[in-house]
Amino acid sequence: MHTVxxxxxxxxxxxxxxxxxxxxxxxVERVILVADRGxxxxxxxxxxxxxxxxSSRKLQFILAxxxxxxxxxxxxxxxxxxxxxxxxxxxxxxxxVVAHDHERAQEQSARRRKRIQEQVDFAETLxxxxxxxxxxxxxxxxxxxxxxxxxxxxxxxxxxxxxxFIKADFQADMxxxxxxxxxxxxxxxxxxxxxxxxxxxDFKAEEIVYxxxxxxxxxxxxxxxxxxxxxxxxxxxxxxxIRAHALICFMALVLYRVMCMRLKANGSKASPSTxxxxxxxxxxxxxxxxxxxxxxxxxxxxxxxxxxxxxxIKTPK
Numbered sequence: 001m002h003t004v005x006x007x008x009x010x011x012x013x014x015x016x017x018x019x020x021x022x023x024x025x026x027x028v029e030r031v032i033l034v035a036d037r038g039x040x041x042x043x044x045x046x047x048x049x050x051x052x053x054x055s056s057r058k059l060q061f062i063l064a065x066x067x068x069x070x071x072x073x074x075x076x077x078x079x080x081x082x083x084x085x086x087x088x089x090x091x092x093x094x095x096x097v098v099a100h101d102h103e104r105a106q107e108q109s110a111r112r113r114k115r116i117q118e119q120v121d122f123a124e125t126l127x128x129x130x131x132x133x134x135x136x137x138x139x140x141x142x143x144x145x146x147x148x149x150x151x152x153x154x155x156x157x158x159x160x161x162x163x164x165f166i167k168a169d170f171q172a173d174m175x176x177x178x179x180x181x182x183x184x185x186x187x188x189x190x191x192x193x194x195x196x197x198x199x200x201x202d203f204k205a206e207e208i209v210y211x212x213x214x215x216x217x218x219x220x221x222x223x224x225x226x227x228x229x230x231x232x233x234x235x236x237x238x239x240x241x242i243r244a245h246a247l248i249c250f251m252a253l254v255l256y257r258v259m260c261m262r263l264k265a266n267g268s269k270a271s272p273s274t275x276x277x278x279x280x281x282x283x284x285x286x287x288x289x290x291x292x293x294x295x296x297x298x299x300x301x302x303x304x305x306x307x308x309x310x311x312x313i314k315t316p317k
Contacts, residue, residue, distance in 0.1 A: 001025065002250045004243050019048055023055050032200060033061040034211055062212050065091075065195040077189055086205045097196045097208045105192025112165075112187065116179060119157055119166055123177050126153060130175060149175040224256055225249055228273055259311060266310040275307050282316060 003021060005014045015033070022031065031052060045061055052059030065073065073091060080087035082100050089096040126149040133144055142148075150168055153175070157166045165184050168177040196212055203211070225231040231249040236242045259272040270278070283298040297316045300308075308315045 002246065004246045016048060016051060019051060019059075023052065023057055028057070030058045030060070032211070033059065033063075034215060035061070035063055036215055060198070060200045062196055062198045062200060062208055064212060065096075065197055067190075070190045070195065073195060074186070074189070077193075086209070088205055091195075091197060094197050094199055095201065097198065097205045099194045099196075099205075099209045101192040101194075103192075105188075108191040109188045112184070112191075115160055116162060116165055116184070119153075119160060119162060120179065122156055123153055126175060146173070146175040153177065221253055221257070225253055228256070229253060262312055263307075263310050266312070268307065268310040270307065270310075275311070278304060279307060284316070 001021070003014070003018050005017070015035075019031070019033075022028070033048065045063075048061075049059050073096075076089045076091055076096065077098070080089055080098060082098075085100050085102070087098045087100070089098070126144075129139070129144050130146065130149060133139075150170060154168050154170075157163055157168070164187070165180050166177060167180060168175075194209070194212075196208055198208055200208065229249050229252050231246065234242055234245055236245055256272050259275065263270055263272065263275060268275075281298075282300060282304060285296055285298065287294045300315060305315060
C-alpha cells in the first residue's frame with residue numbers, strides 16, 4: 001500500500017495516520033515498525049503503541065539510534081562483548097542490539113585520520129610562514145599574523161567538521177593548536193557500529209539487524225520513484241490529481257519490482273531499466289497502399305527475445 005500526505009507535515013507526524021490506515025485495512029495482530037534515524041523517536045512510540053492497543057493489536061519497533069545519541073551510549077559500548085560482529089545490551093529500558101563491521105570501522109577511522117592530517121599539514125604551513133617571516137623572509141601580499149593564521153585555520157577546521165578533534169588556542173600570543181587524541185579515540189569507538197533499539201524479544205540479534213537492513217530495499221524503491229519513474233516534480237494543484245499522480249507512480253513501481261523479480265528468478269543479469277531500454281527499440285510500422293493497410297513489428301534480436309522469456313510475457317507480433 002501507499003499513502004500520500006500534505007507536504008507541510010513532518011515525517012514523524014505521518015506515522016500515526018499511516019498506522020491507523022494499516023490497522024483499519026489489514027487484520028494483522030502484530031505490527032513491527034522499522035525506522036531509520038530520526039524518522040521514529042522514542043517520544044512518539046508511546047502514542048503509536050496506545051493507538052495499537054486501542055484496537056487490541058500489538059505494536060513493536062526496531063529503531064536506529066541517531067549518531068548524535070551515540071555519546072549517550074559510550075558507557076554501554078564499553079561493556080559490550082562482540083561475537084561474530086554482534087553484541088547486546090540495554091539502553092533507555094529497551095533492548096540494544098549493536099552490529100560491528102571491522103572493515104568499515106577501519107575505513108571510517110582512516111578517513112577521519114586523513115582529514116585531521118590535512119588540517120595539521122595546513123597548520124604547519126601557516127607556522128612555517130610565520131617563522132620564515134620572523135627570520136626576515138617575506139612573501140608578496142599582506143603580512144602574515146598569528147591572529148590571521150588562527151582565523152584561517154579555525155575556518156578550515158570548521159569547514160572540515162573537525163572542531164571536536166582539533167583545537168586552536170586563541171588565547172596564546174603565538175598561533176598554536178593541538179589534536180585531541182582522546183576525542184579521536186572516543187569517536188573511533190563508534191566507527192563501523194550500528195546501534196538498534198527494540199522491544200522485540202523473540203527475534204535473535206541477527207534477525208533484528210536483518211530486519212533493519214531490509215530498509216535499504218525500501219530506499220531503493222524511493223530512488224527508483226525519484227529517478228526512473230520521475231514522481232517529482234509534480235505539476236498538479238488539486239489534491240485528487242496529486243493523489244492520482246502518486247497512484248500511477250506506485251503502480252509503475254510495483255511493475256518495476258515484478259520485472260526485477262522475474263529477471264532475477266530467470267537468470268537474467270539485466271536490470272529493469274536496461275531491459276526497458278533494449279525493448280524500447282522494437283518498433284511497430286504501418287504502411288498504407290491504396291485502400292489496404294499493412295502492419296508489422298521490427299525484427300526482434302536474440303537479446304530482446306531472451307528478455308521476453310525472462311519476463312514471462314509474449315513476444316509482439
